[in-house]
Amino acid sequence: MTDLSTVTLGSTTDPYNKAAERGWNITDASQLTAPLELEADVVIVGTGAGGGTAAETLSKAGLSVVLLEAGPLKTSSQFDMQERAAYRDLYQEGTGRGTKDLGMVILQGRSVGGSTTVNWTTSFRTPPETLNFWAEHMGVSGCSVEEMAPYFQHMEQRLNIHKWPQAPNNNNAMLQRASEKLGYPWATIHRNVRGCLNLGYCGLGCPVDAKQSMLVTTIPGALDNKAKLVHRARVVRVLRDGDVVTGVEAEALTPNVRGTTGQKINVRATRTVLAGGAINSPAVLLRSNVPDPYGLVGKRTFLHPTTLTMAVYEDLIDPYYGAPQSIYSDHFQWQNVHTGPIGFKLEVPPLQPAFAAGFYAAAGEEITRSMDQLNHTQCMIALMRDGFHEESQGGVVELNDKGHPILDYPLNDYVMEGVRRGLNVMLEMQFATGAKSARPAHKQAKHYMSWKEAKAAVANLNVVAHKTTVGSAHVMGGCPMGDDPKRSVAGVEGKFHHLDNLYVLDGSLFPTSIGANPQLSIYGLVYKLSSNLAKQFQA
Amino acid sequence: MKILRPEDVELLRALTPAVMKGKIAPGNSAEIDKTIQSFDTLMVDMSEPVVAEVLQAFDALSFGLSRGLMTGQWSSWSKASLEDAESALARLRDSGIGLLNAVYAALIKLIISAWYLIPENAATTGYPGPPKKVASPAPTVAPPKEVTP
Numbered sequence: 001m002t003d004l005s006t007v008t009l010g011s012t013t014d015p016y017n018k019a020a021e022r023g024w025n026i027t028d029a030s031q032l033t034a035p036l037e038l039e040a041d042v043v044i045v046g047t048g049a050g051g052g053t054a055a056e057t058l059s060k061a062g063l064s065v066v067l068l069e070a071g072p073l074k075t076s077s078q079f080d081m082q083e084r085a086a087y088r089d090l091y092q093e094g095t096g097r098g099t100k101d102l103g104m105v106i107l108q109g110r111s112v113g114g115s116t117t118v119n120w121t122t123s124f125r126t127p128p129e130t131l132n133f134w135a136e137h138m139g140v141s142g143c144s145v146e147e148m149a150p151y152f153q154h155m156e157q158r159l160n161i162h163k164w165p166q167a168p169n170n171n172n173a174m175l176q177r178a179s180e181k182l183g184y185p186w187a188t189i190h191r192n193v194r195g196c197l198n199l200g201y202c203g204l205g206c207p208v209d210a211k212q213s214m215l216v217t218t219i220p221g222a223l224d225n226k227a228k229l230v231h232r233a234r235v236v237r238v239l240r241d242g243d244v245v246t247g248v249e250a251e252a253l254t255p256n257v258r259g260t261t262g263q264k265i266n267v268r269a270t271r272t273v274l275a276g277g278a279i280n281s282p283a284v285l286l287r288s289n290v291p292d293p294y295g296l297v298g299k300r301t302f303l304h305p306t307t308l309t310m311a312v313y314e315d316l317i318d319p320y321y322g323a324p325q326s327i328y329s330d331h332f333q334w335q336n337v338h339t340g341p342i343g344f345k346l347e348v349p350p351l352q353p354a355f356a357a358g359f360y361a362a363a364g365e366e367i368t369r370s371m372d373q374l375n376h377t378q379c380m381i382a383l384m385r386d387g388f389h390e391e392s393q394g395g396v397v398e399l400n401d402k403g404h405p406i407l408d409y410p411l412n413d414y415v416m417e418g419v420r421r422g423l424n425v426m427l428e429m430q431f432a433t434g435a436k437s438a439r440p441a442h443k444q445a446k447h448y449m450s451w452k453e454a455k456a457a458v459a460n461l462n463v464v465a466h467k468t469t470v471g472s473a474h475v476m477g478g479c480p481m482g483d484d485p486k487r488s489v490a491g492v493e494g495k496f497h498h499l500d501n502l503y504v505l506d507g508s509l510f511p512t513s514i515g516a517n518p519q520l521s522i523y524g525l526v527y528k529l530s531s532n533l534a535k536q537f538q539a
Numbered sequence: 540m541k542i543l544r545p546e547d548v549e550l551l552r553a554l555t556p557a558v559m560k561g562k563i564a565p566g567n568s569a570e571i572d573k574t575i576q577s578f579d580t581l582m583v584d585m586s587e588p589v590v591a592e593v594l595q596a597f598d599a600l601s602f603g604l605s606r607g608l609m610t611g612q613w614s615s616w617s618k619a620s621l622e623d624a625e626s627a628l629a630r631l632r633d634s635g636i637g638l639l640n641a642v643y644a645a646l647i648k649l650i651i652s653a654w655y656l657i658p659e660n661a662a663t664t665g666y667p668g669p670p671k672k673v674a675s676p677a678p679t680v681a682p683p684k685e686v687t688p
Contacts, residue, residue, distance in 0.1 A: 007670035084656045088584035096589035102641035105571035199670060203647030207672055258587060353661040355653045363628055363647040368561035371655070375665030405590050443632050443640065467683055 048114020050506025052214025113215030169322025382422030
């Protein structure tokens with residue numbers, strides 16, 4: 001691929017450059033010098049896939065909407081594709097979010113647009129196997145493949161989701177080639193992009209607004225409909241009058257969103273919508289001491305625990321350039337939906353240097369020599385489909401003494417057996433396509449020179465948490481939906497079972513992981529639920 | 540330093556040349572200090588709970604009995620050789636205690652990230668860097684279409 005460092009990009013596309021002209025109401029809470037009191041039909045906590053979709057749907061129906069976001073408003077004019085600024089400004093805890101026992105690192109967005117500002121644009125409808133499992137085993141009604149289809153279709157049109165028409169970059173092409181070689185089915189990924197320049201910087205904020213994230217689609221749509229956006233405002237708890245939720249209380253954060261300024265923000269609203277994503281939405285409920293008679297809030301939080309292998313090829317791969325994800329294989333995903341060993345999806349990630357350097361779990365010459373060959377390196381990832389088998393109950397969101405959420409998700413033998421299988425599958429695929437060497441992401445591993453050597457070495461590795469690199473970029477669950485309050489936190493319309501006027505409209509409603517990158521699953525479900533919520537006001 | 544304390548700097552001075560072996564020579568204090576400066580900036584960019592956890596781990600790694608038991612380094616880090624640092628890292632890595640493996644992972648990841656977040660260091664991987672972003676509204680030049688390998 002061409003050296004992209006010689007390419008020059010302008011900043012003409014940033015919709016926020018015309019915020020004043022368009023009459024947008026945007027408040028940076030870090031600049032408040034007095035308490036802020038707002039009233040609205042609906043207050044929405046969070047501006048990611050759930051909050052953005054709900055904001056546009058509800059404001060379009062003529063409702064007054066206030067959007068609260070804990071992260072900062074960062075837009076394409078500021079996206080310079082440098083890793084340091086992106087990780088600092090656009091990710092939860094500066095990419096330092098991990099599970100309680102530090103067994104996994106969690107990548108989750110934290111700016112206006114949430115994770116959609118930094119995701120890799122991969123768009124799948126919720127797989128039929130998952131929707132059927134929810135209907136048959138999780139007590140979820142109204143979410144069959146047929147019932148969901150029109151909502152997915154609407155959001156696919158809204159966000160220009162389409163099959164990636166260009167050739168995959170070399171990193172993805174290798175997954176395709178390996179699948180063909182070994183007889184695994186593969187397919188081209190659908191992406192939410194318009195006028196994509198195939199640069200490869202989706203994870204650092206799209207510099208040209210080609211990615212149809214919430215930041216440039218539904219949030220501008222809601223602002224055009226007179227919604228108010230308050231950013232750098234962290235919601236502490238929901239406000240209650242008996243069994244009725246009446247809004248939220250938030251605190252203003254400092255410009256770098258690492259501390260509080262002491263100013264309070266209160267929003268009184270007829271309906272309160274939590275859309276902070278899995279981890280943060282359950283955390284608001286826990287901080288609010290809401291009734292939880294069956295102890296389900298924050299339980300069943302899922303991550304698609306993901307492991308990886310790195311391989312070095314004779315040819316240039318340039319894995320930091322080009323659409324990050326364009327090819328996938330589900331060959332190992334659905335053999336058993338909820339019985340037997342865990343299934344996994346195969347994809348590849350983009351490899352900007354500092355991000356990639358964290359993948360190896362190695363130090364000394366093992367890491368520096370590996371990194372010297374990054375331009376010749378290909379990486380595969382296996383994403384475990386957690387939450388379907390009885391031995392996969394996911395993690396539990398807890399609060400620390402300061403009220404910050406912590407996810408306790410021990411990696412048990414059931415998940416780690418899948419991780420071991422995934423490592424073997426990916427190493428074989430890399431050697432099958434002519435890798436000179438390949439290395440599983442394990443602290444005691446090294447580069448192996450053949451599939452035979454790698455297979456023998458992995459058999460002797462202790463593939464356990466803490467020794468093996470396992471991470472996550474998909475947070476799901478924690479407020480599972482369902483018809484039965486004994487088994488779910490919210491109903492299938494998104495309403496919290498035990499208080500009135502409180503809704504959860506985000507990925508925390510999922511009763512299992514999705515088994516695919518979750519953004520379109522969130523868009524479709526929240527479009528359905530927020531459309532119904534808008535109708536309640538008209539009734 | 541904004542976050543790192545003198546004892547943290549002493550620890551990192553000992554460990555950085557071992558973690559970045561092949562890139563930083565043990566005697567190259569200018570390069571070591573530049574990496575530690577970048578590490579400190581990285582800590583500023585992390586959240587309060589993450590910083591608290593890292594400093595807690597540094598406390599255990601820096602002082603007396605816990606330092607010796609965790610890393611085998613019984614004298615202070617200022618006296619540690621490159622081999623001492625390598626053996627300390629290997630001990631954390633190979634320990635049967637998951638928490639020590641996690642401390643190892645977090646420590647090396649932060650040092651490695653601190654080094655590769657410096658753009659000229661990232662260039663040693665063969666990465667030419669990102670496209671140039673110009674602040675003023677200028678026409679965007681689309682990159683040439685990729686050629687299938």
